[in-house]
Amino acid sequence: MSKTILVVDDETSILQSLEGILSDEGFEVATAESGLEALKKVEETMPDLILLDIWMSGMDGIETLEKIKDLYPRLQVIMMSGHGNIETAVKATKVGAYDYIEKPLSLEKLLLSINNALAHSRLTEEVHFLKEKEMKKYNIVGKSKAMADLKEQIRIVAPTNAWILISGENGTGKELVAHAIHRLSHRSGNPMIEVNCAAIPEDLIESELFGHEKGAFTGAATMRKGKFDSAHEGTIFLDEIGDMSLKAQSKTLRILQEQKFERVGGTKTIEVDVRVIAATNKDLETEIEKGTFREDLYFRLNVIPMRVPSLRERTEDIPSLVQEFVSEFSLIAKVEPKTFPSETLDLLQQYEWPGNVRELKNLIERLMIMTQSDVITTKDIPAPFNQKARSTRSGIETVFTSDSLKEAKGEFEKAFIEEKLNEYNGNISQTAEAIGIERSNLHKKIKQYNLGR
Ligand SMILES: Nc1ncnc2c1ncn2[C@@H]1O[C@H](COP(=O)(O)OP(=O)(O)OP(=O)(O)O)[C@@H](O)[C@H]1O
Ligand SMILES: [Mg+2]
Structure with a gap:
């Protein structure tokens, strides 16, 4: 053109x-x-x-x-x-x-x-495009009270120089929060260096973080700068800080207090200006009791604690997250976006999500690839994501509100059959076989208790 x-x-x-x-x-x-x-x-x-x-x-x-x-x-x-x-x-x-x-x-x-x-x-357009893409990549989706509070906290804390400890279960978005803090800080023009403490062998973590002098240990053929050097005037993100060795913890604490450190095998003191953001899915107080985490470091880091809520604490965010991931994947994989009707979203909101947002993201990706039709119905949702467990069990409570045995039996029967029908996705033959009654009998009870879908 x-x-x-x-x-x-x-x-x-x-x-x-x-x-x-x-x-x-x-x-x-x-x-x-x-x-x-x-x-x-x-x-x-x-x-x-x-x-x-x-x-x-x-x-x-x-x-x-x-x-x-x-x-x-x-x-x-x-x-x-x-x-x-x-x-x-x-x-x-x-x-x-x-x-x-x-x-x-x-x-x-x-x-x-x-x-x-x-x-x-x-070039300007390209840079602009990349920046937008980068921003979008780190966009935190969610309007629930818990997420709104977290975003507000990020907005307040980001421009300060405070060190921050982010905690939360697997896949809740801790890394996303760390990026948001850096991006909104005065250091955003400088790099944010990420270190996954769990992925580095314990005896190498010190040299990885602080660098080493030539000949500091076998294999140290040349001098090497560490991550703290590279993060000068920027941010260092210590992911899985609970897995950091005690020695590395004490050096990190010293940086916090004096902004200086020595390379492994070196005597020269190096001064840096670094902000630390740490993240963990461990309970650090338990680690302190076990003696694997320094209490003083914990207290210094925990001045501003940030807890990223689990997905089951904010199921109302699930629809907008699904929307976000659908459009993300249709862009990346160049496939047509698919629709998730409200029954499907309802079903997804009932699952426990032990792997949190990451688990949801993976499921959406899988559905986008594996489902032929443009609409994802409840039948397309595979186990274990399709459990309707929490909604019906509560029906059992009413058993105890009635005085007559006959009524209570009826309440129990209704709740039991509803639960089992859900378990077998409404399939009458399978349900009847599983609970050991005739199909015709089951049909009758479904009608009697008004359980038809
Ligand atoms: N609120 C959110 N909005 C959009 N995407 C999110 C959100 N939270 C998490 N994600 C996405 O979910 C995935 C997991 O998030 P992230 O890596 O930040 O979690 P984490 O808490 O660091 O997990 P882990 O404990 O396993 O390291 C990422 O792909 C991230 O982009
Ligand atoms: Mg992470």
């Missing part, structure tokens, strides 16, 4: 000659004779680049440039002027012009500047 260039000049002869030259070069060309018309044309044609005259009657070039940059900050503009002076050029660049060329225009210079500007705008 050819690129569109909008040429803005109040001299008709210039517009005509530029239109001819640029069309010959294979560009789409739009023209405007004033600043105001230019703004209108930008809206209509969405050009990739603008050539803008500085001296125009009415709204002049600089003013037009300001307006354009205000509305379309990523749109590249090259200024042109016959009365060129360096001051105007500097001013234009300050307002955001990409380049400045003098009249009479040299064709060679003009094309060079155009090509550079287009290459530059391609």
